Amino acid sequence: MHEMSLAESVLEIIEDSARAQDFRRVRRVVLEIGELAAVEPDAMRFCFDAVMRGTLAEGAELQIVETPGAGRCGQCGATVAMQERYGLCPDCGSAALQVTVGERMRVQDLLVE
Amino acid sequence: MCGTCGCGGRDVLIGGKRPVRAKGGGALAFRAPGSGEGQAGHAHQAAELRVIQVERDLLAKNDAQADANRQMLAARGIFALNLVSSPGSGKTTLLVKTITALNGALPLAVIEGDQQTENDAARIRAAGAPAIQINTGRGCHLDAQMTAQAMRQLDLPDGGLLLIENVGNLVCPASFDLGEAHKVVILSVTEGEDKPLKYPDMFRAASLMVLNKCDLLPHLEFDPELAVDYARRVNPALQVIRLSVSSGEGMDQWLDWIRAGCREAGRTLSDTLESE
Numbered sequence: 001m002h003e004m005s006l007a008e009s010v011l012e013i014i015e016d017s018a019r020a021q022d023f024r025r026v027r028r029v030v031l032e033i034g035e036l037a038a039v040e041p042d043a044m045r046f047c048f049d050a051v052m053r054g055t056l057a058e059g060a061e062l063q064i065v066e067t068p069g070a071g072r073c074g075q076c077g078a079t080v081a082m083q084e085r086y087g088l089c090p091d092c093g094s095a096a097l098q099v100t101v102g103e104r105m106r107v108q109d110l111l112v113e
Numbered sequence: 114m115c116g117t118c119g120c121g122g123r124d125v126l127i128g129g130k131r132p133v134r135a136k137g138g139g140a141l142a143f144r145a146p147g148s149g150e151g152q153a154g155h156a157h158q159a160a161e162l163r164v165i166q167v168e169r170d171l172l173a174k175n176d177a178q179a180d181a182n183r184q185m186l187a188a189r190g191i192f193a194l195n196l197v198s199s200p201g202s203g204k205t206t207l208l209v210k211t212i213t214a215l216n217g218a219l220p221l222a223v224i225e226g227d228q229q230t231e232n233d234a235a236r237i238r239a240a241g242a243p244a245i246q247i248n249t250g251r252g253c254h255l256d257a258q259m260t261a262q263a264m265r266q267l268d269l270p271d272g273g274l275l276l277i278e279n280v281g282n283l284v285c286p287a288s289f290d291l292g293e294a295h296k297v298v299i300l301s302v303t304e305g306e307d308k309p310l311k312y313p314d315m316f317r318a319a320s321l322m323v324l325n326k327c328d329l330l331p332h333l334e335f336d337p338e339l340a341v342d343y344a345r346r347v348n349p350a351l352q353v354i355r356l357s358v359s360s361g362e363g364m365d366q367w368l369d370w371i372r373a374g375c376r377e378a379g380r381t382l383s384d385t386l387e388s389e
Contacts, residue, residue, distance in 0.1 A: 002253060002254055002284075002285035002288060002289070004251075005252065005254070005256070005285075006171050006172075009171040009172070009174065009175075010171060012174065013167060013169050013171070017165060017167055021165050023163075023165070027162060038284075038287070038288065038314050084313065085313055085314060085317050085347070086313055086317065086346060086347040086348070095345075095346060095349050096349060104170065105170060105171040105172065106167075106168060106169055106170045106171060107167045107168070107169050107171070108166070108167065108168060109164050109165060109166050109167055109168075110164070110165045110167055111162055111163075111164050111165075112162070112163060112164075112165055113161055113162050113163070
């Protein structure tokens, strides 16, 4: 999907942090990407490298932590593992699954100098 | 995939002009020391490494701006729709017919999103409604900041309707909240019935699906029931209107749906005014 603009958001977050925390170079970026966030890690890596070129994070290692998706069944209340944003509850067969975790995309931490 | 479509947000034009981003320090403003020359400039320094906890969502900035847009729209009683689809589903034609059918009965304005050209905004203006074109350049979707900027440049009607036609793309616009009341996904019957399964995020994010170009059904093997069934598998609460701008089928239902939304937005506005 929109990995290029997401990579630009990562850069904005890095630049904000650099101003607040006073660092000049980023060595590693740890990014949490939920299984249901509809982000392709490979596309994200490609865009990350392209966007970071010529910035304080040029050449930084991108570490992606993928978190599994899960939801709650609105019918029977079961907690269900989800690999897609839709599906049927394995317990009662209802389609009323609400995603509870796995949609997050966030910068967790930075290794800086 | 933006990795392959090469999208990025640096060539944006709104009404033909380059937008002013709200804060300083745009995407590439903060250059690394000695950038372009590797790290030779400070290689002699002993690198002191430390880990900084950040914990910030990538969409936080977009979502905050979308919330601000939504509050502004609510305060002015404006009903805003974000129209999303693949290219060629008939979004612009539907908008033109909607403007003609409403015939000034409802004040409205249009934001048009495309990578290039002013063509769509020109079509909307020719139909009699104020419109502003956002050219996203390489960008494959509108975002909340572009929308805010476009809304500032547009003469928005209080208590009216704002129609935002997103870039033709069934993937990326799903993730970017603009502050709209609803996303409306348009699926034309010249596409495949299984589009909702192939692009579930968009159909999940939408409140209404317009099944468009239904006058062509006799000439196609497209099964509309199957398409609706697939769409509701992804989003059980999805409303559906079958429509054809050529035959007029479904237009009344579509206009009623819009009028009901506008009434609701207007009611919220008068409730707010009364409570103040």
